[in-house]
Amino acid sequence: MNSQAIKAAPKRKTREEILGLSADLFARHGYDGVSMRDVAAAVGLTQAALYYHFSDKDQLYLDAVAYDFREKDDALKDMLASNSTPWVRLERFVAGLAQMMVTDRDFLRLLHWVLLDSDEVRQSTLAKDVFGGMFVAVYDLAHELDPNRDAHLLAMSIFGLVIFHFQAGAIRKFMPGYSPSQDNPEVLARHICDLLRWSLTSPSGDAH
Amino acid sequence: MNSQAIKAAPKRKTREEILGLSADLFARHGYDGVSMRDVAAAVGLTQAALYYHFSDKDQLYLDAVAYDFREKDDALKDMLASNSTPWVRLERFVAGLAQMMVTDRDFLRLLHWVLLDSDEVRQSTLAKDVFGGMFVAVYDLAHELDPNRDAHLLAMSIFGLVIFHFQAGAIRKFMPGYSPSQDNPEVLARHICDLLRWSLTSPSGDAH
C-alpha cells in the first residue's frame, strides 16, 4: 500500500522521532539547556541509544534544527509564490509569518537560538539550509516592491518587523500602550504593511 | 598605599567586578552556558567566594544583566532627550543604537538572552528595570512622529528594525545582496529612517 512496504524501512522512524522531540526541547531550552538525558526521556529511550543514531550531541542538535525548519520554510515560500501583485503577496506573507509565530511558539524559539549560536560553522550551515530559500523569496519580493532600494536591507527589515515583535512579546506586555489585540497576527500584519506601504509607494519623495 | 588604605569604600569593588565580568560571560554563553566556576575564574576568586556576594547563580545573573544594561539605557535616553525636531531625534537615536550594537557586541548578545529567558519573573523584573525607561522615550517619540498610529507598535517596530538587523548579522553574510557596507551603522540608520520617513510623513495617504 504505502511506500517501503512493510520491511524496507523498519526503524527509520525512531530517528525522526528523536529529531522532532529534541527540536522541541532545543527550542525551549537551547543547546546547553538540554541534556542527552532529557532527549532520551522525551523519546522513551535510554541515553545510550541516542548515540546509535547520532555521533554526538552537536550532530543531534544540528540535524534537529534543520529537520524542524524544513517544513516551515516550505510553507512560507508557498505564501510568496503566486502571481498576485507584490503588495498582495507581501500582505499574505507577513500575515502568514506572524500567524506562524503565534501558532508555533517553538518556531520563534528555535530561530532565536539559531541566531544566537556562536558557532560559525553551525551558523553557515543552517543559514543556507534553512533560511536561504526563504530569504531569497523575500529578497525578490523586496526588489519588486521598490527597485530603488537595497533589497537585502529591505528584506531583512521585513523579517525584523515581524520577528522582533514576537521576540519582544514577553516584555512588551509590561510596556506602555500594550494591548492584547497587538498579539493578533492580523493586527500586526496590518500595522507592518501600512508602515511599509505608505513608505515604499511614497510618490515624490525628494532628495536624500 | 593601596586598597584598604582609604577605608571608606573598601570592598564594594569586588561585587561590581563580579557583576561586570559575569555580564560578559552571560552575554557570550547564556545562563546555562556559564558556570559559577567560570565566573570565579574570570574574577580571580574561588567559587565559594561568589556565594558570599550572591545568594545563588540566579541572583548573580539577574544582577549582572541589570548592572550591564543600566549604563546603556542612560546613554540611549540621552540621545532621545533634546529639543530638536522628532525626525532629528529619531535619526540620532537609530544611528546611536546601531552604533552601540556594533561597538559593544555584548549589548546585543545580552539583550538576546534576556528576550529568550523563559523565566517569567526574571523577565518582568528586567523589562521594567532595564527597558522601561528606554521604551517610554521611544514610545513618546513615536507618538510625536505620527499621532495617528499605534505608538506602542511603532516604537516596537523602530527597535525591531535596528535590533533584528544585528541579530541576523551572522547569517546575513550568507544571503544574497549582502555587502559589508550594510554593517555600517550609518548606512543602516539611513535605510531605516528613510523607510520610516517616507512612510510616516506620507502626504495624502488615503483610506486603509
Add this chain to the structure above:
DNA sequence: GTCTATATAAGGATAGAC
C-alpha cells in the same frame, strides 16, 4: 537497535578554617 552499567568530568552549593 536498545539495554545496563560505568568511566570520567563538570555542575551548584555548603562547612569551617583563616
Add this chain to the structure above:
DNA sequence: GTCTATCCTTATATAGAC
C-alpha cells in the same frame, strides 16, 4: 571576605550484553 575541601547531582560518552 576569601580560602580549602568536600558533598552530591548531573553531564557526556563508551563498553559490552542481549
